[in-house]
Amino acid sequence: MNLTAPVLALTAKLLSGASVRWIDCQPDTCQRVYFANHTSHLDALVLWASLPREVRALTRPVAAKDYWEKTFVRRHVAKAFNALLIDRKEIKVHQSPVDLMIRQAGDKNSLIVFPEGSRNAEGEVGKFKSGIYYTGKKRPDFEFVPVYIDNMNRILPRGEYLPVPLLSCITFGPPLWLEAGEPKIEFLRRAREAVLRLKDL
Amino acid sequence: MMDLARFSTFGGLPAPTFSFAPLNNVYWLDTPTTILLLVVVILLALAFAVGEVLKRQPETTINPAVVRTFNSRVYAWWMMCTILVFGILLGLISVVVGRISTVVLFFGVSFWALREFITLTPTRGADHRALFWVFFIFTPLQYLLVGLDVVMTDFNQFYRWYSIMIPVYGSLLIPARVALAGDYKRFLERIAKIQMGLLICVYALSYAPAILHLRLQTSDGKPWEGSAAGLLFYFVLVVQLGDVFQFGWDKLIGRRVIAPPINAGKTWEGFFGGVVSAALVGMLLWWVTPFRMWEAFCVSLVIATMGFAGSMTMSAIKRDRGVRDYGTLVRGHVGVLDRIDCICFAAPVFYHITRFFFANQSLAPLLFPGSGLGS
Numbered sequence: 001m002n003l004t005a006p007v008l009a010l011t012a013k014l015l016s017g018a019s020v021r022w023i024d025c026q027p028d029t030c031q032r033v034y035f036a037n038h039t040s041h042l043d044a045l046v047l048w049a050s051l052p053r054e055v056r057a058l059t060r061p062v063a064a065k066d067y068w069e070k071t072f073v074r075r076h077v078a079k080a081f082n083a084l085l086i087d088r089k090e091i092k093v094h095q096s097p098v099d100l101m102i103r104q105a106g107d108k109n110s111l112i113v114f115p116e117g118s119r120n121a122e123g124e125v126g127k128f129k130s131g132i133y134y135t136g137k138k139r140p141d142f143e144f145v146p147v148y149i150d151n152m153n154r155i156l157p158r159g160e161y162l163p164v165p166l167l168s169c170i171t172f173g174p175p176l177w178l179e180a181g182e183p184k185i186e187f188l189r190r191a192r193e194a195v196l197r198l199k200d201l
Numbered sequence: 202m203m204d205l206a207r208f209s210t211f212g213g214l215p216a217p218t219f220s221f222a223p224l225n226n227v228y229w230l231d232t233p234t235t236i237l238l239l240v241v242v243i244l245l246a247l248a249f250a251v252g253e254v255l256k257r258q259p260e261t262t263i264n265p266a267v268v269r270t271f272n273s274r275v276y277a278w279w280m281m282c283t284i285l286v287f288g289i290l291l292g293l294i295s296v297v298v299g300r301i302s303t304v305v306l307f308f309g310v311s312f313w314a315l316r317e318f319i320t321l322t323p324t325r326g327a328d329h330r331a332l333f334w335v336f337f338i339f340t341p342l343q344y345l346l347v348g349l350d351v352v353m354t355d356f357n358q359f360y361r362w363y364s365i366m367i368p369v370y371g372s373l374l375i376p377a378r379v380a381l382a383g384d385y386k387r388f389l390e391r392i393a394k395i396q397m398g399l400l401i402c403v404y405a406l407s408y409a410p411a412i413l414h415l416r417l418q419t420s421d422g423k424p425w426e427g428s429a430a431g432l433l434f435y436f437v438l439v440v441q442l443g444d445v446f447q448f449g450w451d452k453l454i455g456r457r458v459i460a461p462p463i464n465a466g467k468t469w470e471g472f473f474g475g476v477v478s479a480a481l482v483g484m485l486l487w488w489v490t491p492f493r494m495w496e497a498f499c500v501s502l503v504i505a506t507m508g509f510a511g512s513m514t515m516s517a518i519k520r521d522r523g524v525r526d527y528g529t530l531v532r533g534h535v536g537v538l539d540r541i542d543c544i545c546f547a548a549p550v551f552y553h554i555t556r557f558f559f560a561n562q563s564l565a566p567l568l569f570p571g572s573g574l575g576s
Binding site: 154164 | 317
């Protein structure tokens with residue numbers, strides 16, 4: 001039993017003071033894609049830590065390989081929370097991130113993704129990239145759960161390495177599915193609005 | 202002559218002796234304090250029972266919002282009472298342990314209140330490093346100095362430092378650090394927010410556990426043999442009661458609202474009723490304190506009034522930010538700051554009244570014979 005994972009989860013919870021809300025959605029071990037706004041390096045860790053333990057064990061955050069493989073500590077942390085590392089630089093034809101994600105998820109794991117692609121400095125929610133659409137197209141059985149992460153950009157902003165322990169809030173919203181024949185732009189818009197809607201709830 | 206020889210050339214002051222006081226000859230938990238603690242715990246249990254009964258009433262007979270407010274307050278008092286009693290019980294192991302743990306518990310409360318305060322007040326990205334200083338240097342340092350003060354013999358050594366660190370050095374260094382980050386937008390407003398948070402949540406509150414280091418005496422100069430931990434409990438109790446009585450009087454006879462845009466619920470009737478009621482209860486509890494009855498009345502009157510000033514000030518800040526209370530600011534959190542705002546404002550005043558009128562201020566540590574000049 002590796003101690004790093006529970007210690008990481010506890011540290012993340014204490015540091016972010018995150019209160020977790022589930023609105024029209026319950027924690028479940030079914031296969032899901034949690035998609036959230038992205039403002040801080042802590043996002044993936046805190047979102048992962050806020051899931052109940054048995055769900056957490058099956059959930060893998062999707063993260064950038066170039067960042068998480070840089071140093072020993074990062075590699076260790078990424079391994080502890082079972083991150084699925086994606087190479088952003090070398091995208092091959094049969095090795096596309098979406099294929100990799102689906103293959104790694106198999107038939108029991110859930111994923112955490114940040115469809116904006118990179119962290120947003122001002123705390124706004126940027127345009128969504130098409131990854132979640134293609135994931136949904138290949139695996140229509142996945143539930144897509146919108147998550148809004150509030151205030152994390154003040155706890156550990158872009159370009160800072162020391163966190164300030166303010167309070168944050170993580171809101172899980174009602175799941176959505178890719179409708180049959182739904183166009184890409186329509187789905188991405190719907191997904192982005194699902195995240196934004198949670199901001200004011 | 203023997204005594205004079207013990208003076209060093211330390212500017213005419215006795216040389217600092219950084220040693221632990223023989224604190225075991227100081228009462229930590231005496232009979233009056235024990236009685237008061239038991240009474241408060243029984244009253245809280247009753248309040249809890251009443252709250253549970255009210256929760257089960259049909260909505261037509263009693264306003265459910267009032268019941269919710271009442272219950273959330275009772276939970277908060279349980280928390281507060283548990284924290285104070287926990288510190289007091291640890292003091293039974295040894296007085297030093299009790300004092301240190303009380304300071305550590307107050308540090309925890311300050312830290313959490315500051316989190317709520319800064320979360321509520323928007324700062325900019327450039328303030329990040331300064332905020333890191335605030336949370337991880339100024340706040341722990343303030344409580345470290347208070348903690349050193351309550352366990353060392355040398356009266357005044359650390360008071361000189363912790364009484365000026367945040368108001369003087371904090372207010373000079375934090376703006377400088379923010380300026381170095383190079384963002385001038387709303388500069389004055391941002392540094393005011395950070396400094397205000399530190400002053401209210403950390404500096405002012407740290408005066409509450411600092412009471413433990415005073416060498417208490419009665420107003421005619423006789424050393425007081427009671428429990429300083431009991432006095433701290435008395436202080437928190439009177440301030441909280443002031444808040445409750447105000448709420449009660451507001452609901453019963455409140456008509457003239459003091460400042461409707463800031464708090465529509467606080468009335469002049471509630472203010473006077475609440476402050477006088479709290480002062481009367483404080484007077485009747487004079488036996489836990491070094492005060493005489495009339496002195497206890499005056500002290501309670503002052504701290505209840507300061508508590509009221511604290512609630513009004515924090516209400517103004519909350520209105521400015523457009524939230525009802527700190528508990529709703531980040532959903533699911535208990536608003537610690539909502540409950541302790543009155544304590545924050547009353548603590549420095551209570552400390553200074555006690556220090557100037559009910560404590561032995563001479564540098565010779567009279568209560569600790571053998572540790573300095575008093576022998």
